[in-house]
Amino acid sequence: xGDFDTSKDYQLAGAILFPMAIxxxxxxxxxxxxxxxxxxxxxxxxxxxxxxxxxxxxHQFLFSFYVAPTIFFxxxxxxxxxxxxxxxxxxxxxxxxxxxxxxxxxxxxxVYSPLSYPVLFSKWNTRKxxxxxxxxxxxxxxxxxxxx
Numbered sequence: 499x500g501d502f503d504t505s506k507d508y509q510l511a512g513a514i515l516f517p518m519a520i521x522x523x524x525x526x527x528x529x530x531x532x533x534x535x536x537x538x539x540x541x542x543x544x545x546x547x548x549x550x551x552x553x554x555x556x557h558q559f560l561f562s563f564y565v566a567p568t569i570f571f572x573x574x575x576x577x578x579x580x581x582x583x584x585x586x587x588x589x590x591x592x593x594x595x596x597x598x599x600x601x602x603x604x605x606x607x608x609v610y611s612p613l614s615y616p617v618l619f620s621k622w623n624t625r626k627x628x629x630x631x632x633x634x635x636x637x638x639x640x641x642x643x644x645x646x
Contacts, residue, residue: 512570519561526555542619543604549628550597557590585643593635600627 529551533539539547564583568576607615617623 516566523558526551542624553593589639596631
């Protein structure tokens with residue numbers, strides 16, 4: 499093996515992570531603003547996608563402005579609050595995963611059972627699904643981190 503200086507690898511990791519997270523944040527915020535401006539997406543699919551893009555924006559925001567600087571600067575205060583930020587990141591990721599499942603289910607019903615789509619994905623049912631997704635994601639992470 500060669501002689502490699504690995505003492506600054508954390509700075510390289512932070513420098514790579516920051517622009518990647520900024521691109522993710524920018525793309526998700528673009529989706530949020532696009533969905534809000536398109537009247538044709540004022541439906542169940544648009545609401546589910548808006549919820550997913552919102553929570554993913556929060557997730558990418560934390561990676562951009564907490565994880566990347568923490569890795570790059572190795573700030574002791576930022577490490578001290580890593581439990582709380584880690585909880586927020588994991589909860590956002592869990593909600594994002596549940597949102598993807600709901601969006602997939604939405605598309606599945608739209609294609610394979612279009613007659614039942616208006617009943618399953620009414621505005622009221624869609625709102626209940628979104629709230630359930632958020633509550634379930636936060637509850638699971640709380641339970642796993644407290645008792646797991």
